[in-house]
Amino acid sequence: MKTAIVTDSTAYLPKHIRDELNIYMIPLNVVFGTESYQEEAEISANDFYVKVREQEELPKTSQPAIGKFLELYEELSKEYDAVISIHLSSGISGTYQTATTAGQMVDGIDVYTYDSEISCEVQGFYVREGAKLAGEGKAPEEIIARFDEMKKTMDAYFVVDDLHHLQRGGRLNSAQAFIGSLLQVKPVLYFRDKIIIPFEKIRTRKKALKRIVEIFDEQASKGVPMEAVIIHANREEEANEWKQELEEIYPHVTIRTSYFGAVIGTHLGEGALGLGWYTK
Incomplete structure (x- = not known):
């Protein structure tokens, strides 16, 4: 079985790591007034902190639109049998739930969503491990079981x-x-x-x-x-x-x-x- 690994931008995995490990990423958004930026794609961390200091009001954030997930999952269905989609804690963002809903709407591929219950590069621990195991041909259920084991000490x-x-x-x-x-x-x-x-x-x-x-x-x-x-x-x-x-x-x-x-x-x-x- 061929399994794709998907995460969101808040895992903050550098592009060269995503490319090397064949990880797909969907960005969340940061909004300054009327201007919206996809983080990690349209605005870097360094540029963000500079921009915050220049603004009078703090920015806002928003989760990806469900269409972004549908588009990616449908594209992956052409090459993969399954997707494991790993996201930041559902307690601080609706991203995981949106991914889950999108996964239920897509045909031709099995979508497994995983709530990391955390964020940032700690969430990235799951993503890196998932990519390694998927590359070894492990079944999605085995990979999810490994995540659950990791979560016990994370x-x-x-x-x-x-x-x-x-x-x-x-x-x-x-x-x-x-x-x-x-x-x-x-x-x-x-x-x-x-x-x-x-x-x-x-x-x-x-x-x-x-x-x-x-x-x-x-x-x-x-x-x-x-x-x-x-x-x-x-x-x-x-x-x-x-x-x-x-x-x-x-x-x-x-x-x-x-x-x-x-x-x-x-x-x-x-x-x-x-x-x-x-x-x-």
């Missing part, structure tokens, strides 16, 4: 500079945002039950990042093979320094860096920094 924590982005986008309630700003705390946030919630309130960014490493260490100190990713919102130098520090402490962990692109960056704001991982 986690991600992050710190943001400004809670108002999350509050304005409805990803954090106004009381949580107000209290955080009032106390100048740097809360550690994480995904639970498909949504973003505060994990702990910490007074400084340095201490917040240290706390994230402590959580990571609960798994990483066991010495088992792991993959991890440091994700930044226009803080590449800080991300690379953090990567170097972690690699020295945890040589058995494969660590890469990635970024919060336009859509997720809209909600987290410039300066956000996170760490995600799973046990292989």
Whole structure:
């Protein structure tokens, strides 16, 4: 059976990786006033953060139209027997549900949608693994079962500079945002039950990042093979320094860096920094 791997732009997999692993991508949109851009296709992360600083109002985001999924799935049906479509958490976007609906409308190909319950390059862990297994000829059911196994140890924590982005986008309630700003705390946030919630309130960014490493260490100190990713919102130098520090402490962990692109960056704001991982 020949299986195609599809994801959305919020996995933030570079184009050369998508091309190399034969991964298909559907972009979400970021909207500045009346101008809409497909992230990763029409606006890069770097250009996005520059544009945000130039605008008075924060941008908005929107999920792909169902027609985008239908068009891609129908095109893939000419070459593939099945599609596994992996998307950002259904708790923060309707993209997964739209993909599921589109999959039910297409003939000639079996569409399996998967809710990553997370986003960014942590979502990308599933996409990379799915592409590898699909390339080996594994059945869709085997690949989905592997995803479910990965999900048991997958986690991600992050710190943001400004809670108002999350509050304005409805990803954090106004009381949580107000209290955080009032106390100048740097809360550690994480995904639970498909949504973003505060994990702990910490007074400084340095201490917040240290706390994230402590959580990571609960798994990483066991010495088992792991993959991890440091994700930044226009803080590449800080991300690379953090990567170097972690690699020295945890040589058995494969660590890469990635970024919060336009859509997720809209909600987290410039300066956000996170760490995600799973046990292989």
